[in-house]
Amino acid sequence: MAMLTPAETRRRVDASLRRRYRSEWLFRLYGLVSVLLGVGFLLVLFATIIGNGYGAFRQVFIQLEVQFDPAVLDPEGTRQQDTLASADYSQLVKTSLRTLFPDAEDRTSRRELNALVSSGGAFNLQKMLLADPTLLGQTRDVWLPADDEVNVFVKGRGPAAGAGSGDEAQRLSDRQIAWIQTLESSGKLEQRFNTIFFTAGDSREPELAGIWGATKGSFFMLFVTLFLAFPLGVAAAIYLEEFASRNWLVDVIEVNINNLAAVPSIVFGLLGLAVFINFFGMPRSAPLVGGLVLTLMTLPVIIIASRAAIKSVPPSVREAALGVGASPMQMVFHHVLPLALPGMMTGAIIGMARALGESAPLLMIGMVAFVVEPPGGPMSPSTALPVQIYLWADSPERAFVERTSAAIMVLLAFLLVMNAAAVWLRSRFERRW
């Protein structure tokens, strides 16, 4: 081999350096462009969702002077809980509104007047009275939630006065708008933080609908999923990586796990319907069944992530443990598992995040139902956050638009928290070796 002269060597290195720097620069440029593109899309997405949804966190309330009239609530004077509970509280709201606006005389204008206050107002009054029966016969100033159309109007996204085009203008009449303005100027109409949205279950009335029911449903489901999928997945991964002997059966299992991870999620819903509901006779719409289905869906993801985490533990650590006389079990639990745990947890949390956002399999097992009452446990009927979003997005009422976006924001917040937890857990448990 002919030796290169030092000068020639230098020249060639210089030339190759220039090439290397150029490709490096290009590569960085590509990376930057794709990151910026991604961030841009993300910002647009967030801007749209937040722009649509932030209004849902505020709610319009109307102050009314309500007299708890015994003649309406308890005409027979029995003072019994049942009578008081089943009384017609909406009458109180109507009376109160009429004294406030005596100009509403004919039937249509009265109906329009009554429509200003949400039908949920009557429930509030009922709750007040049942909590404190001495209110009967007294008069109180009460803030009641306004109707969804009032909300839309006051928050400024509805048609301005009656001047809007046909369809839009019909939602609130000129009279109603005048009333709202009177209420506003006398300080009897106010926007407040919308606690209903966070504490109520679903409702046909947008102003009474909340995500608490769906959140609880999602929570129960994720609870079931986490407590089944994580231990099962980790145990399966440990067994397959550390204890199973290499043979065709293990190969078949391995291939099938990898395939399962790629199966469309709706198929798991069908499986859940066939097995858990039709065969085992579990209740429809129950978070328990949802959790089981999501477990099936998440399990392969967790197994694959856990196996990768176990594989990445350097063999020298295993040899060291075996070398001092640790049994295979001790080696796994004292040395391999602690090192693999961050990776396993990251996998589990990503799997859980996917499960949290999943709606297709839940549709198959009846979690798409209209459920007003937040579930009391994993066996009671419930929806889940993504399904709730789907349901609201399908509703005709305009006020559901902002609620849909707000629910998406809540869902995204949960996902962000879960991902942050994954990052935190990683850095907390990660040790270098």
Next chain:
Amino acid sequence: MLLMDKEPGFVPMRERGEPKDGAGKPAGKAPAIADAAETDRIAPETVGDITSKNAVIKVRGGNVHYGDTHALRNISLDVGRNEVVALIGPSGCGKSTFIRCLNRMNDTIESARVTGDFRLDGTDIYARDTDVVLLRARVGMVFQKPNPFPKSIYENVAYGPRIHGLASNRAELDDIVYGSLERAGLVNEVKDRLDEPGTGLSGGQQQRLCIARTIAVNPEVILMDEPCSALDPIATARIEDLIDELSQQYAIAIVTHSMQQAARVSNRTAYFHLGRLVEVGPTDKIFTNPSHKLTEDYVTGRFG
């Protein structure tokens, strides 16, 4: 995995080396341990006396295959109590493979297949009912690459005694840990930082930590795979003193690339070449008057 031939009259495949003086016996029956003393002393392909008084480890006709690679060919060798056997030979000749057979560390390598007769105190190391965990507690090992646990220095040393239940309380465990670090010549450097990770030590310190971890379990046989390759002369001298001290009680097999070290610490030296055990004998004989041409080339630096 592991294939063991348990037949008593097992005759291993034999590929003979060529001793310089032609003193090899003709290929024939494998030198099984039960054989009469005289035939037992010499393995046909190995020059010199493979046996040892007070043999703790006895290997006869040991073969290792890694897949299709025949890494060890028909090795027979004893390691005795109170004896240090140095294993020397060019890189890739099978020294590590040999000592990894003695505590069944090759079990962890999927492609490895070990055959032949390996005995610890007369019991078959590769028998079906051998408790590998107990075996590895009795036969300790210092690996070629330092591999401390990613745990604290204290935990590194305390782990073995703890899982084997050697200490009944914390004070005893502390004693074992300090004592082991002391004997490994590490205690002065680490006594103020026992809680820091063992992986944060320098390469040489890690190697000594691994030695401390091994001797903390009080093994009967210690296998050392180039324990001083990352150590400075002072630490090396410390380890060599330790080996001296340990050899009062234990049987030691040490792999080394340093002839001087082999000459300093060992009683017997075994020269490996391309998977064969070419020559074994008293250390001074191997270095001053080797019988086999290959050994002579290697120890005089003419190898290669």
